[in-house]
Amino acid sequence: MILSVHDLSVTLGGSHILQGVSFDVPPTGITALLGRNGVGKTTTLRAVLGEIPATGSVDFGGVPALGRPTHRLVRDGLGYVPEDRCVFAGLTVAENLRLAVRSQDPDFRTVFGLFPELKQRSDQSAGTLSGGQQQMLALARVLLNPQRLLLIDEPTKGLAPAVISAVAAALERMAERVPMLLVEQNLAVVRRLARDAVVLAAGRVAWHGPTEELLGDPARTRDLLGVGSTVRRP
Amino acid sequence: MSTVVLLTLTGLGLAALYFLIASGLSLVFGLAGVLNFAHGLFLSVGAYAGWFVATHWALGPAIPVGVAAGAATGALVELVVIRPLYRRPTEQVLATVGLSLAGVALLQSIWGADPRSYPRPAWTAHTTGVLGAQVPDDRFLLIGAAVLVLAALLAFLRWTRYGLIIRAGVENRAMVSALGIDVRAAFTLVFTLGGALAGAAGVLGGMYFGSVSPGQGAGLLIFAFIVVVIGGLGSVTGCAVAAVAVGLLQQFVNYYGTSGAGDVSVVALLAVVLLLRPGGVAGKVTA
Ligand SMILES: Nc1ncnc2c1ncn2[C@@H]1O[C@H](COP(=O)(O)OP(=O)(O)OP(=O)(O)O)[C@@H](O)[C@H]1O
Ligand SMILES: [Mg+2]
Numbered sequence: 001m002i003l004s005v006h007d008l009s010v011t012l013g014g015s016h017i018l019q020g021v022s023f024d025v026p027p028t029g030i031t032a033l034l035g036r037n038g039v040g041k042t043t044t045l046r047a048v049l050g051e052i053p054a055t056g057s058v059d060f061g062g063v064p065a066l067g068r069p070t071h072r073l074v075r076d077g078l079g080y081v082p083e084d085r086c087v088f089a090g091l092t093v094a095e096n097l098r099l100a101v102r103s104q105d106p107d108f109r110t111v112f113g114l115f116p117e118l119k120q121r122s123d124q125s126a127g128t129l130s131g132g133q134q135q136m137l138a139l140a141r142v143l144l145n146p147q148r149l150l151l152i153d154e155p156t157k158g159l160a161p162a163v164i165s166a167v168a169a170a171l172e173r174m175a176e177r178v179p180m181l182l183v184e185q186n187l188a189v190v191r192r193l194a195r196d197a198v199v200l201a202a203g204r205v206a207w208h209g210p211t212e213e214l215l216g217d218p219a220r221t222r223d224l225l226g227v228g229s230t231v232r233r234p
Numbered sequence: 235m236s237t238v239v240l241l242t243l244t245g246l247g248l249a250a251l252y253f254l255i256a257s258g259l260s261l262v263f264g265l266a267g268v269l270n271f272a273h274g275l276f277l278s279v280g281a282y283a284g285w286f287v288a289t290h291w292a293l294g295p296a297i298p299v300g301v302a303a304g305a306a307t308g309a310l311v312e313l314v315v316i317r318p319l320y321r322r323p324t325e326q327v328l329a330t331v332g333l334s335l336a337g338v339a340l341l342q343s344i345w346g347a348d349p350r351s352y353p354r355p356a357w358t359a360h361t362t363g364v365l366g367a368q369v370p371d372d373r374f375l376l377i378g379a380a381v382l383v384l385a386a387l388l389a390f391l392r393w394t395r396y397g398l399i400i401r402a403g404v405e406n407r408a409m410v411s412a413l414g415i416d417v418r419a420a421f422t423l424v425f426t427l428g429g430a431l432a433g434a435a436g437v438l439g440g441m442y443f444g445s446v447s448p449g450q451g452a453g454l455l456i457f458a459f460i461v462v463v464i465g466g467l468g469s470v471t472g473c474a475v476a477a478v479a480v481g482l483l484q485q486f487v488n489y490y491g492t493s494g495a496g497d498v499s500v501v502a503l504l505a506v507v508l509l510l511r512p513g514g515v516a517g518k519v520t521a
Binding site for chain 2 (some may be wrong): 049051069070071074075080082086088089090091095098099100102141145
């Protein structure tokens with residue numbers, strides 16, 4: 001297991017958001033982290049990354065992760081693509097990429113192979129990119145460096161259907177090289193990409209198993225994820 | 235006409251001083267989120283260090299020594315006082331206020347509360363004719379230093395790795411950490427940089443006013459804070475524009491209005507900017 005989360009608890013602003021979350025992420029392929037809006041998916045990723053205080057235990061690549069500073073975990077190969085992309089709007093595309101580089105020999109070939117547009121737009125300020133382009137830049141930032149696990153939070157949120165399928169294709173290619181824990185509301189994307197799924201409900205893991213088993217059962221899907229979930233084809 | 239020229243250059247000289255103080259203050263707040271009331275202490279330490287060297291040794295090294303003393307104070311304050319308190323912003327502000335008060339008291343106990351006369355290069359006592367006005371040369375010393383610092387800061391922010399980290403960190407420091415960068419090192423750097431610039435302002439201000447006193451830093455800090463807010467937190471260019479606006483306004487209103495009206499007009503300008511553009515003239519961007 002590349003990541004083992006055990007009994008993870010987080011309290012934010014007085015409310016007990018995660019109440020003992022436990023799950024594992026295998027070292028290959030994509031694992032989906034699912035659940036209704038506001039259940040604590042983003043909170044889980046941020047706690048693993050050390051951005052917010054948490055109790056319990058998190059083991060990343062055989063090393064305890066809780067309590068370690070974020071930048072050290074990242075340097076150990078934990079890549080993060082946050083929910084709202086968080087590209088630096090005042091920096092150019094090239095500067096955003098340059099900032100992310102931390103290896104001797106950054107993999108620009110893979111990045112520009114997947115996202116040729118970023119090369120053409122290298123002098124454009126990132127704040128003026130479209131949502132889809134910003135998402136690509138956010139993914140590119142983690143692809144420049146060798147990684148052992150990627151935490152990716154709702155990469156298709158707010159994108160048009162054609163762009164969603166481009167992003168899904170990019171994720172599929174990326175997953176050939178590095179495992180991912182993927183938060184995603186678009187169930188068609190989840191079905192296409194994720195082998196396993198972890199479902200959060202009421203601060204705990206409510207279901208854990210093969211994605212096909214979850215999504216192949218409409219009643220269970222509705223029960224765990226709610227009727228509002230997107231099932232549009234990518 | 236000659237009065238207008240003289241007032242303009244004097245206002246710009248004052249603006250230069252405000253800029254030197256405010257640019258560091260602004261980067262510290264923009265990046266590290268610290269409202270640093272101890273910034274005036276960096277200035278005073280630089281001023282007294284420069285004064286000490288100038289009176290006991292030579293005038294030449296006064297500026298580099300003042301800059302080094304300010305930088306060292308900035309770094310030390312960040313590492314010892316600010317760093318343990320990043321998760322406790324209220325205590326952090328209180329600590330900087332306390333430090334600034336203690337610093338004034340310490341300087342007072344060593345060199346007394348009265349102003350000490352500040353040595354200055356002989357040439358700054360001369361005047362130069364500009365469009366019919368006789369302008370004291372010390373104005374040009376200040377303006378020249380500030381323009382140099384502005385150009386150097388912009389080049390640093392634009393072209394260096396740390397400049398890139400600072401610009402990104404002003405936007406979103408959590409995301410900088412999430413890229414594997416130790417943003418705390420950049421915090422120490424901006425404190426050191428801010429301390430160096432404040433130290434330079436201390437020495438140049440001492441030469442300009444002709445004297446130094448323990449409370450000088452805190453007095454200038456108030457206007458520097460106003461410049462930072464008007465300029466937009468974290469923006470060096472915004473800072474420069476705001477410093478010029480504040481310096482000129484203060485000079486002109488003080489000359490043509492009743493005494494003290496200059497300070498009131500600066501506060502009025504602050505209120506107007508906050509009403510029209512709550513993010514300051516530049517919003518929250520560094521460059
Ligand atoms: N800093 C905070 N203070 C208080 N409550 C918070 C804070 N951050 C998040 N929360 C709450 O924690 C809960 C979980 O938030 P989180 O962002 O992890 O949900 P999510 O599963 O990612 O939701 P979404 O699908 O909408 O992205 C929400 O109810 C949210 O309001
Ligand atoms: Mg979320």
